[in-house]
Amino acid sequence: xxxxxxxxxxxxxxxxxxxxxxxxxxxxxxxxxxxxxxxxxxxxxxxxxxxxxxxxxxxxxxxxxxxxxxxxxxxxxxxxxxxxxxxxxxxxxxxxxxxxxxxxxxxxxxxxxxxxxxxxxxxxxxxxxxxxxxxxxxxxxxxxxxxxxxxxxx
Amino acid sequence: xxxxxxxxxxxxxxxxxxxxxxxxxxxxxxxxxxxxxxxxxxxxxxxxxxxxxxxxxxxxxxxxxxxxxxxxxxxxxxxxxxxxxxxxxxxxxxxxxxxxxxxxxxxxxxxxxxxxxxxxxxxxxxxxxxxxxxxxxxxxxxxxxxxxxxxxxxxxxxxxxxxxxxxxxxxxxxxxxxxxxxxxxxxxxxxxxxxxxxxxxxxxxxxxxxxxxxxxxxxxxxxxxxxxxxxxxxxxxxxxxxxxxxxxxxxxxxxxxxxxxxxxxxxxxxxxxxxxxxxxxxxxxxxxxxxxxxxxxxxxxxxxxxxxxxxxxxxxxxxxxxxxxxxxxxxxxxxxxxxxxxxxxxxxxxxxxxxxxxxxxxxxxxxxxxxxxxxxxxxxxxxxxxxxxxxxxxxxxxxxxxxxxxxxxxxxxxxxxxxxxxxxxxxxxxxxxxxxxxxxxxxxxxxxxxxxxxxxxxxxxxxxxxxxxxxxxxxxxxxxxxxxxxxxxxxxxxxxxxxxxxxxxxxxxxxxxxxxxxxxxxxxxxxxxxxxxxxxxxxxxxxxxxxxxxxxxxxxxxxxxxxxxxxxxxxxxxxxxxxxxxxxxxxx
Numbered sequence: 001x002x003x004x005x006x007x008x009x010x011x012x013x014x015x016x017x018x019x020x021x022x023x024x025x026x027x028x029x030x031x032x033x034x035x036x037x038x039x040x041x042x043x044x045x046x047x048x049x050x051x052x053x054x055x056x057x058x059x060x061x062x063x064x065x066x067x068x069x070x071x072x073x074x075x076x077x078x079x080x081x082x083x084x085x086x087x088x089x090x091x092x093x094x095x096x097x098x099x100x101x102x103x104x105x106x107x108x109x110x111x112x113x114x115x116x117x118x119x120x121x122x123x124x125x126x127x128x129x130x131x132x133x134x135x136x137x138x139x140x141x142x143x144x145x146x147x148x149x150x151x152x153x154x
Numbered sequence: 155x156x157x158x159x160x161x162x163x164x165x166x167x168x169x170x171x172x173x174x175x176x177x178x179x180x181x182x183x184x185x186x187x188x189x190x191x192x193x194x195x196x197x198x199x200x201x202x203x204x205x206x207x208x209x210x211x212x213x214x215x216x217x218x219x220x221x222x223x224x225x226x227x228x229x230x231x232x233x234x235x236x237x238x239x240x241x242x243x244x245x246x247x248x249x250x251x252x253x254x255x256x257x258x259x260x261x262x263x264x265x266x267x268x269x270x271x272x273x274x275x276x277x278x279x280x281x282x283x284x285x286x287x288x289x290x291x292x293x294x295x296x297x298x299x300x301x302x303x304x305x306x307x308x309x310x311x312x313x314x315x316x317x318x319x320x321x322x323x324x325x326x327x328x329x330x331x332x333x334x335x336x337x338x339x340x341x342x343x344x345x346x347x348x349x350x351x352x353x354x355x356x357x358x359x360x361x362x363x364x365x366x367x368x369x370x371x372x373x374x375x376x377x378x379x380x381x382x383x384x385x386x387x388x389x390x391x392x393x394x395x396x397x398x399x400x401x402x403x404x405x406x407x408x409x410x411x412x413x414x415x416x417x418x419x420x421x422x423x424x425x426x427x428x429x430x431x432x433x434x435x436x437x438x439x440x441x442x443x444x445x446x447x448x449x450x451x452x453x454x455x456x457x458x459x460x461x462x463x464x465x466x467x468x469x470x471x472x473x474x475x476x477x478x479x480x481x482x483x484x485x486x487x488x489x490x491x492x493x494x495x496x497x498x499x500x501x502x503x504x505x506x507x508x509x510x511x512x513x514x515x516x517x518x519x520x521x522x523x524x525x526x527x528x529x530x531x532x533x534x535x536x537x538x539x540x541x542x543x544x545x546x547x548x549x550x551x552x553x554x555x556x557x558x559x560x561x562x563x564x565x566x567x568x569x570x571x572x573x574x575x576x577x578x579x580x581x582x583x584x585x586x587x588x589x590x591x592x593x594x595x596x597x598x599x600x601x602x603x604x605x606x607x608x609x610x611x612x613x614x615x616x617x618x619x620x621x622x623x624x625x626x627x628x629x630x631x632x633x634x635x636x637x638x639x640x641x642x643x644x645x646x647x648x649x650x651x652x653x654x655x656x657x658x659x660x661x662x663x664x665x666x667x668x669x670x671x672x673x674x675x676x677x678x679x680x681x682x683x684x685x686x687x688x689x690x691x692x693x694x695x696x697x698x699x700x701x702x703x704x705x706x707x708x709x710x711x712x713x714x715x716x717x718x719x720x721x722x723x724x725x726x727x728x729x730x731x732x733x734x735x736x737x738x739x740x741x742x
Contacts, residue, residue: 036719039615040236040289046439046617047361048292048572048720051602077623079723103625104567104600108723143236148285150236153613 025125026143028118032081033111040143042130050077055130065123067091069114072107074099079110081119176321178250178302180349184423191700193249194302196344197580198656198697201486202420204582205657206698210705212660215742216674216684222706222741225272227258234260234295235288241295241312242693242714243735244578246344248302249699249708253321255302256737257344259295259714260284261311263319268701272739276324280311283335287313290338290613292361294715298418298578299344303373308353310341316355316371328376332369337612338362341416348421348428348459352379356415360433360479363410363616366451368419368430370462380462384413384432384450392449395472397549399443403609407444410610412436413451417481417578422497422513427465428457429484429499429513438477438572440618442561443606445549447472452480454501454511466516470503472544473551475558476530476601477572477621478505485583485590490637491519500636502581502592504574505541507534508634520639524576524592524632527569530557559601559619571599572621573721579654580695582663584677588637591663591677593651594630594644597724599623627724631655631665633680645680649725652717653709654695664707666692668717669731672709672738690734691718707740 029035037049044052060068071091072080080086086096086107099106114122129139140151178194186192186199190207198204211219227243234241241259248255253275254266263278288295291312300309306327307319314333319326332355333339339359346354351373357366370379385408386392396408412435419430435451437443449467452474456465471478484499491498497513506528510519518539530553531541543553552558557568579593600622610616629647634640653666662683663675670692674684691713698707713733722729 033719035236045615046437046604046620047615048617048620048716050620050622051604052620077620077720077723104622108623109726111718111722111729144285149283150285150289 025121026129028114028122029125031112032114032122037077041135041139043135052077055126056133058131062123062127065126066119069119069122074107075105077108079108081110081114083113176251177304179304183303183347184349192251193247193697193699195248196246196299196301196346196418197420197483200348200421200423202483203485203487203585203657204580204655204695205584207659208698208700208705209658209660210700211658211662211698211707211742213662213676213683216660216662218742219674219684219686219707219740220742221686222739223271224739225266225274225737227256227264227735227737234284235291237719238288238291238295240714240733242733243710243712244296244694244715245299245710246695247697247708247710247737248300249697250302252701254708255300255307256710257297257300257309258735259297259312261297261309261317263300263307263309265324266737268706268739272737278307278317278319278324278326280315280317280326280329282311282313286335287340290335290359290362291340292615294719296342296715298342301345301347303347303351306373308345308347308373310343310345310355312340312342314339314341316345316353318373330371330376332371333357333359337364339364343416344418346418346421346428347373349423349426352459354419354428356418356430358414358416360412360414360436361438361615361617362613363412363436363610364414365409365411366413366415366432368415368428368457368462382457382462382464384415384453384455385411386449395446395449397445399445401443401607404443404606406610410436410616411444411448411451415481417483420484420486421459422486425514426459428459429486430455430457431481431484431501433479433481434474434477437606437616437618439475439559439601439603439620440561440606441473441475442550443618445473448474452478454480454484454499454516456516468511468516468518468539470507470509471505471541473549475551475553476505476568478503478575480504482576482578483580485581486513487583487585487636489588492637498636500581500583500590502576504570504576505530506570506575508590508592508639509539510636510639522634522639522641524634524641525570525594526596527598530554530568559603561603561605564603565622566601567598567624568601569598570595571597571624571627572601573597573599573627573650573716577652579652582655582657584657586659587677588635589642589677590634590636591655591657592632592634593654593665594632595627595650596630597627597650598625623721623723625724626726627721629667631663631675631680643680645675645682649728652693656696656698658698664696664698666694666696666709668693668713668725668728670711672696672740686740688734688736688738689731690736691731693717704741709738711736711738
């Protein structure tokens, strides 16, 4: 019994406050400002961020998503999140200098860059919680972290 | 007995005087230019000039301007909704008898004692619903300030309420719901208190398909006097400008037609007229969904203050495909226009043109670009003020075709871009020099249309597309001669002017840049005379006032709103500027 109590005491805080990989990915989703254009629900649509694609409807796999997050989509408002983008060969073999004089197509830098670990967590979150899934009340509660009137309307 | 009687009379008169000193009378508001030591209404005076007769700080000594004190607002930086990391500070402070009242983005009001170097006396927290409200604010958690009336502080909250607070105690006396959050309405504008204790409220929510209105509330009873919608219902004059688009549900486009009223207007007591601008039609970018001119969106509106009846209108950008809100303030001036003495309204629009209109009739007098590059129309008709690239034979306007997007994937690029021209940041007018000063966003932006295939849904974004980031956006301050509408001077800024302006009799124009520089320019030639680095992202207008004979300049610093959320890639370097939450007060 003593041992069971000991384990309960040790494990309870971990269960209560420990974050799984998907939670860290959600944190990245917010920190990297993804929600500004793709919205909290990931369905995107028109906004001051432009006409953003639905992440829930994406046909991209993990590798494809990684490429888009790292390199953005030149010619759209989707920014690049990797510090190495357009400096090494990872982004379509192009460098920033290749876009000189092309204001309409220049790659846009993100407000906050992500490292490899953060990008991986973000992709995992997209695969686990967004891609191919409808917006649910559970997701809403997870996103906001507490009951809100926003989720009540789902 | 006589002694007792006299003592009593003396005591009563002292009490009356003390009480009168703490009350903001109608005279204090309507003749505010005569009491430049105070700043009791949003634009300083009801005519919207943002001009102060104070001249202790002037061209000769402004170099000696120093920080008198600062104050951290603390309080409500709570995140809210699905987007916002914090509320921004866009408010104009108000000051009376050495007491200052400022608001934060969520609508809390703070009272500071200037004589005690900014000691906070109280904070009124209206306790807004952060997530529910924050989730329907297109452009940040913003509140542009409180105003004073009698013994009350009058303010709004982002979740749609009008709050009447006791000036002395900070206790809420009335809490009145005006806007309906459940259909996407919110409030960011400061109230306008006019004759008879009417509080005029403008609402936001154009990007959520609201139907805009102005609301008048009796400040004593809290009851509504009138509400006037900016978009006419079927059968009303102007309703013929809302035709059905390709989708069946677009027959109700008027009901979600935007025309919001989110910038505080002006008031002319002589004619008892309210002048207020209306915002863009919705959905913002998909003008094929709403064929017709879409009255009274993007318009100057003159309303009878007693009834709310629209006396006249003037529309700037019919069937707007660019998100060119016409919501900016209309400054009332008495000056010569083309040599003829006129009571005119001056207005600097998002679309890049400054306009002079006859205040009595709404007649167009002149319209001139105040931006360096304007290419969405070839000009304005010199008689009607209509854009020359407007095609009267078409219900869906393309203007200069390369400038607008459309259904089917056609993208466009316009100058100015959707942010303007000029945004909500207020202009200033110097009646001595007869100069109109404009805070400018020198921008171009792309446009993408996404057809509004689905019917309007409550609290869902209703953009019909969006902007596409263009070249780097810069800024300026422009000085115009109202007689001719010509630009007479410009001050270039590396970043857009997101603060607004203040003009003073000391021959100075005060403003700030978004990276946190507060600066003063020479009113005559716009040469820089003074600059102070707050290093706090700044997007709020400065004011001036005096206490015990000493002049001060005050400004809030706390960059929020649209810019840090979406437009960083057009203003490289601004992402490194942190947003503070501070009040800065300067004196000699």
